[in-house]
Amino acid sequence: MPLRLMIEFDTAVHHGSGFGIAGVIDRAILRDENSMPYLAGSALKGKFRFAASRLLRAKGGQPCGPPGEPWCSGPTACLLCRIFGSPRRSGLAVFEDAYPAPPADAILRALNKNSRSPVLAGGSEVRSSTAIDRYSRRARSQHLFSTEVVPPLLAFESQIMGELNREEIDCLIASARLLDHFGGDSARGLGLCRCLVEVAG
Numbered sequence: 001m002p003l004r005l006m007i008e009f010d011t012a013v014h015h016g017s018g019f020g021i022a023g024v025i026d027r028a029i030l031r032d033e034n035s036m037p038y039l040a041g042s043a044l045k046g047k048f049r050f051a052a053s054r055l056l057r058a059k060g061g062q063p064c065g066p067p068g069e070p071w072c073s074g075p076t077a078c079l080l081c082r083i084f085g086s087p088r089r090s091g092l093a094v095f096e097d098a099y100p101a102p103p104a105d106a107i108l109r110a111l112n113k114n115s116r117s118p119v120l121a122g123g124s125e126v127r128s129s130t131a132i133d134r135y136s137r138r139a140r141s142q143h144l145f146s147t148e149v150v151p152p153l154l155a156f157e158s159q160i161m162g163e164l165n166r167e168e169i170d171c172l173i174a175s176a177r178l179l180d181h182f183g184g185d186s187a188r189g190l191g192l193c194r195c196l197v198e199v200a201g
């Protein structure tokens, strides 16, 4: 039975595509072929693994894998490797990409269709910030950096598929509660969120 994943943002969020649009924007958000913003399942999975390893450490455990430990091996893998996989085995949990939940999805579709910009799809905002010099850590004068963000108060939903047992499901539910930011620039207040995982149906 799939698990339902909800992630609700209090602030705007930048989940980057890794690309800009030349002359228009320095950092664009990730969008699918219909220009709909989404959160990559692989990025969500990474966040959940990190949260699950924090939970394990809080209980006095030591997650396997770098830095410090080898990946666990043998027929019985640890809880984290069973769920999330490792270079030695594939994990059970499959995180699907998260899409805007109703009713915002319909609004975003309409905004995309009616975008007045020939290059930038609708439904997003552009934030400008001063570029910080990597070496001096001081703001470079005359350098404004533009970041595309999804507007605040959007919720995204996704599913986690896979044959998970009760212990593995409980780990994912507990990890979701720890997730309080997602995407880039959380130090500037972007991507603050709450996350919920529940058994669907």
Ligand SMILES: [Zn+2]
Residues within 6 Å of the ligand: 064, 065, 071, 072, 077, 078, 079, 080, 081, 082, 086
């Ligand atoms: Zn392991």
